Amino acid sequence: MKGIGVSPGVSIGKVFLKEEIEIDIEKKSIHNIKEEVDRLNTCVHKSIEEIESLYKYTLKEVGEKEAEIFNAHKLMLEDPEFIGMINQKIEDEKVNVEWAVQEARNEYVQMLESLDNEYLRERAADVKDISSRLLKNLIGIKGVDLSSLEEECIVVADDLTPSDTAQMRKDKVLGFVTELGGRTSHTSIMARTLELPAVVGVKDITKNVKDEDFIIIDGNEGLIIINPSEEEIATYEKKKESYENFKEELNKLKGEESISKDGVKVEIAANIGTPKDIDKVLENDGEGVGLYRSEFLYMDREKLPTEEEQFEAYKVVAEKLDGRPLVIRTLDVGGDKDLPYLDLPKEMNPFLGYRAIRLCLDRTDIFKIQLRAILRASAYGNVKIMFPMISNIAELREAKAILEEVKSELRAENIEFDEELEVGIMVEIPSVAVQSDIFAKEVDFFSIGTNDLIQYSLAVDRGNQDISYLYSQYHPAVLRLINMTIENGHKEGIWVGMCGEAAGDEKLIPILLGMGLDEFSMSASSMLTARWIIKNISKAEMENKVKEVLNLDSPQDVEKYIEEEITSKI
Incomplete structure (x- = not known):
């Protein structure tokens, strides 16, 4: 059976089928x-x-x-x-x-x-x-308590709540499989933290297994084998041992630079949401932060964060990075990321609406406070500013003008900041990728946001399960836009990074290296694997592969080519 591998590794063991108690709620009229x-x-x-x-x-x-x-x-x-x-x-x-x-x-x-x-x-x-x-x-009922498990097992469930996962006994649970869930669910995040192999989105798994069944789960491939043969068990025991050895190899890469076989150095950075995330970045030897999602400072609260709160949140990360780059994306809310206290309009097409830089240019009171906080934090590290959702050159120029106003105010107040602070934009709208030769003249760097770039380029709502098969980072049109952006950036002498999910895609990393991508920003847990891939390929060889890939007809052809001609040979 197939699902989504959300936490790598292989586990082999008996099933513990977690069946949720059905709560049948009856509607009653009350008087008191x-x-x-x-x-x-x-x-x-x-x-x-x-x-x-x-x-x-x-x-x-x-x-x-x-x-x-x-x-x-x-x-x-x-x-x-x-x-x-x-x-x-x-x-x-x-x-x-x-x-x-x-x-x-x-x-x-x-x-x-x-x-x-x-x-x-x-x-x-x-x-x-x-x-x-x-x-x-x-x-007055109690659910299944996963903290009381007494034998080693693989938990199989329709879904697992964060409460379930937090209470799992690490010495007893070998991994888990669920029918529901996605890559960014808290349960999936917890599995990766605990280093438990996990596969989610496995349709009808609870109907196809029972307690005490023997199963294999492959968190790398998203594969489930129920009651495997002895031959299959032997195969996966070897695969499990191989993966454990690979993890040991990855740990040996800590402290090394990310340099290809032919001597090309790139930067492997991380995407973070809160100051607490930085510890995981340092633990995995990240070379910087390529995306600090500042909107998380604004969420789960009843009012806007103050300048001081923001300053402290940025400063602590800048100091911990100790000179390594920190790219802070300015406020990216609105549309689908609602802040109740701002009373934002309800929209028919939120991803095309009043959000990100559009909101900030309208609400300059909010924007200026954030820019002040970022600039002040730049005195404590290698901080860079990045504007999201730019769609035309006028927006960029207006954002830069406001930034200059804030700099003037800080100078007048004798408040220190980095006068050489770099300013860049996210390339996530096709119009910017197509005009990247023009934008490159007015910024210090590009960071390609593939999540939205794919969605906008292919006219596919990435949240719609019915058409999810159309959403692909391997689409030749998307890859051509990425390649064009990198080429135009380099012609103007600026560096080009990527902070979308594609940056951590093990199949795409060689192609992106061949295109000349300078910085790969991803989840902290993927960084050492990315470094290993970079160190085992040649940029010159990948440049030739890029030419082949860009001339293929479909995403399926691209993925097949990469698997057969590149990843299978690393």
């Missing part, structure tokens, strides 16, 4: 509204206590970043909007609290799952987790 509201408040208080315990456990057993998931859960239980919606339903519809929780959950989940942003869609799992906790506490 206060009694139902009191029940809700008591339940919320109990759930918060449980989540605080989970936070402490996860902090101790897993890590600070993963524990933050439960802080987010606690914030949601304290969120007047979510709890207020439940209260409103009790009062307006005169229904029992269980029904009100279920209805509020369904509305929130439906809203999140309809968004065009994968990260926010995956947050629907958090709403389900929180709501499930509330309902179980209201009804």
Whole structure:
């Protein structure tokens, strides 16, 4: 059976089938509204206590970043909007609290799952987790406790909540498989942190296995083998041993530069969302941060972050990087990434709407505060500014003019900043890629945002499962735009990076090297593998492969060519 490999490695073992207790909620008319509201408040208080315990456990057993998931859960239980919606339903519809929780959950989940942003869609799992906790506490039932497992096993489930994953006993759980889930779900992130092989999105897996079945999971290929033959077990035992040896080899690359076989040096950097992420970057010997998603400073709160809050968040990362580059993307919200306190308009096409640089150029009060914070942080490290969602040269010039205004203000106040700070843009809209020869004259660097570039170039909503087969980083048209951008950047003497998912694609890395990409920015866990690939290929050889690839007809032809002519020979 096939799914999505979200955490690499091979596991072989017995199945523990986690079957969720079905909670059948009956709608009841009530007369005593206060009694139902009191029940809700008591339940919320109990759930918060449980989540605080989970936070402490996860902090101790897993890590600070993963524990933050439960802080987010606690914030949601304290969120007047979510709890207020439940209260409103009790009062307006005169229904029992269980029904009100279920209805509020369904509305929130439906809203999140309809968004065009994968990260926010995956947050629907958090709403389900929180709501499930509330309902179980209201009804007085307990779910399956994965912390009490006594034998080694591979957990198979319809889905796993962050609470489930956090409580897994690392010495007993060998890996897991789920029917639902995606690459950016908290559960997938947790699996990678725990280094547990995991495959998600395996349709009907819970119907095809039972407790005590023997299975193999291959987190690299997203493959599941149920009740394998002795020959298959032997094959995968070797594969497992080979992968463990490969991980040891990767660790030996720490401290080395990312240089190809023919002596071409590139930079392997990381994408981060919060200051806490930087520790993982340093642990994996990252050569910098190619994308600091500053919007996370603005989310999960009730008002805009102050200049001081932002300054501290940027400064701590700049200092920890100790001279290595830190590229901070200015605020990229609006459209699908809503900030309730800004009261942004609801739009039919949020990805084409009032967002990112468009919002910032309109709300210069917000934009200037962020630019002040970034500039101030630049005095403490190698900081660079990057503008997102640029679609025409006028936007770039206006953004740069505002930046110059802020610099003048700081000079007048005798506040230090890096006068040589580099300014770049994300190339994520086809119009910019096509005109990259013009844009390259007015910036210090490009960073190609492939997630949106693919979506806009191919007219494919990357969040729509029905047409997901059309969304591909291997499409020759997309690769031609990337190649054009790199060539035009280099003609003007600027460096070109990539911070979209494609930068960490093991199949595409050789092609991107051949095109001349200078910086590859990806998740921290992928960096050493990328360095290994770079060190085992020649840029000159890849340049010839690029010519072949750009003349192929389809994404399928491109992927097949790369697999047969490049990756199989590394």
